[in-house]
Amino acid sequence: MLFMEMQEIIQVKGLTKSFKNLTAVNDLSFSVREGDVYGFLGQNGAGKSTTIRMLLTLIEPTAGSIDLFGLSLNSYRTEILRQVGAVIEKPDVYKYLSAIDNLQLFARLSGLKPTHLQLMQQLEMVGLASRAKDIVKTFSQGMKQRLGIAVALIHNPKLIILDEPTNGLDPQGIADIRNLIRHLSKDLNKTILVSSHLLNEIEQIATRVLIIDKGKKLVEGSAAELFDPAQTLIELETLDNESAFNKLVQSNWKQALQPRRASTILIKLHRDHIPNLHRDLVALDIPVLSLQPRHSLEDFFLQVTSGQYANTH
């Protein structure tokens, strides 16, 4: 089957999934365009995995429609799934097989007969070539995750779905996955849907973002629109917060100061002004313990649900 050159790779309309007394996904609609790195954000239990499982036909929707590559998933399941690679929640590979055996097995499942060299190249891409013949049981979580991604990519899919790919990884592992996603998007021109509950992770890689809560869409838009650098929130912790707050009230930062909190001081500013703040804190002789941009999804949700987001956008 020939796929038409489509602008929209995923088109979801009115998707709903109910389990007995729980509606996990509620009338959800969104679309992913070709070439997007589409960030699918939501807290744990928001309905991300249920949605992704419906995209992969693992769960049958209660209502709604899913079109992939312009075709109905219901009618063209087999043809569509040939073009999709996925890692769902955790890396799913056979622990009693070696990395290369796993890769070969899943390649054969996709109707391929890759050469040893091709398999090694695939493992090289995810940094596992040196462990190709080792049994997966001996792998760390990060290595399993990378192997899971290699498995998802072995048949060269057009669409890659990654469900919480950084779960359980250390900072280096998270950075590796982030770089891999960038490489897949920019160098190999893949369309990627990546779910996460970590806003800062998605912020760094996504071109477009959907945020859901309790199965419903909260916000959808480009990352640039949603993560406005002018609205960056800085969390400041000092040796004496009360004194620091008073000094800042007297300074040029008065307008940026957020309502007072006991343990921290919050300052809203444009991201480009963070060095200025840093310099002024030193000038004001404020003993800083920590200064960090806050990227809490919970805060973002609060902003969205309280209407602050709507007021500022």
Add this chain to the structure above:
Amino acid sequence: MRTLINIELYKIFKRPRTYIAFAAITALIVMIQFGLKVDGKTYVDFMLNDLGSTLQIEGNILNGYLVCYVMLQLLLVHVPLLIALIAADMISGEANMGTLRVLLSKPYSRTQFMLAKFIASTIYTLLLLVWLAFLALFVSMWVFGTDDMFLMKSSYVVLLKENDVFWRYIGAFGFAALAMTTVAALGFFLSVFAENSIGPIVATMSVIIFFTILSTMNIPIFNLVKPYLFTTHMIGWKEFFDIQVTDANEAIVGSIQYPERIINSSIVLLIHIILFVAAAIVVFKKKDVLS
């Protein structure tokens, strides 16, 4: 479909658990053969004790054919457990490992997956029986030699000519394959409902034990259901070793006393296999994969 079956077989034979069954059967058979080789005379004397002076028997009674029969009686009760280890793990094991998600997001229908998995578990079952046949029959024939086969039934004795035995074993093992495939189908069906292997394995054995007890108990109310229980028919392989006799009570070489029982039992087992597999596919097609 062939690719799927090959992959399933590859997975089965890459797992250490698979070889437990082959090792267990080898250990049991070798142990029994050793015991009978060392002290077989005592066993034969005990077997013939009731006949006493009424019958004089000459020749190699404890030959490979009889040894194989003795082992089949013992082992075909336990082999279902070894089959359940694999068959009941086919779906639940994948769910437990998380690999079910990846498999089902590949471009094959769920029916194809289920059929491939069942065919693979059936091939495993057949290979286990071939191994059993090799050790129990061929190795016993080599170790104990061959002769006419003398069998003690509950109220009569059967004497099968040496040249009239081998084909009966082919039939018996063929029938046992059907019986064991029924066990595999039951395990496979139960496997659909669980997300770990232990539950379906225990459930398969529990069903077999429960039905076997019902099949063997001589209580009138149970007699009503006995003909419908697959366990009642699993011992049908023994029918191959009953022979028809003439009015002069002479054995008819190449005959079976009740061939219709074998056919009837085969049909019942076949129906069970079809029902278990069809039910497993229907349930699985509607199942949301949440593991």
